[in-house]
Amino acid sequence: MVGLLIRIEAKPDKVPEVEAVLKSALDQVREDTATLVWFALRIGPTTFGVFDASVDEAKRQAHLDAYGGALQAAAAELFVESPPIEHVDVIGAKLPGD
Numbered sequence: 065m066v067g068l069l070i071r072i073e074a075k076p077d078k079v080p081e082v083e084a085v086l087k088s089a090l091d092q093v094r095e096d097t098a099t100l101v102w103f104a105l106r107i108g109p110t111t112f113g114v115f116d117a118s119v120d121e122a123k124r125q126a127h128l129d130a131y132g133g134a135l136q137a138a139a140a141e142l143f144v145e146s147p148p149i150e151h152v153d154v155i156g157a158k159l160p161g162d
Contacts, residue, residue: 065100065154066124067117070135073144074110082112082142089131096130098123101159110144117154124151 074082086104093102098118105113114135118124132149139146 065117065119065157066121067115067152067154068124068128069150069152070114070147071107072112072114072147074112074142075144076110078142079110085138085142086112086114092131096127098126098130101157117157 072082083106089104090102093099093116096102099116100118102116103114105115107113116127118127128149135149136146
């Protein structure tokens with residue numbers, strides 16, 4: 065299993081908008097068959113994160129192709145800087161049905 069880990073630092077005056085964008089992304093991601101799990105996280109007062117996982121590199125790339133552009137487009141208005149997108153390997157997981 066492979067994943068993406070994204071740390072987002074919101075501009076202090078844009079925190080509610082960043083939270084709303086992440087919450088609204090859930091409806092789109094629910095329809096994304098390439099993604100097994102997806103989490104939007106609040107890490108601190110202005111820090112957010114996204115973690116998602118797919119079964120293989122092709123599906124991870126399909127997810128990134130579908131949603132990475134929208135994230136980068138929001139960066140200039142909402143984020144302190146363009147968020148780094150880290151490719152990670154999942155070395156252990158507990159998923160529903162396990």
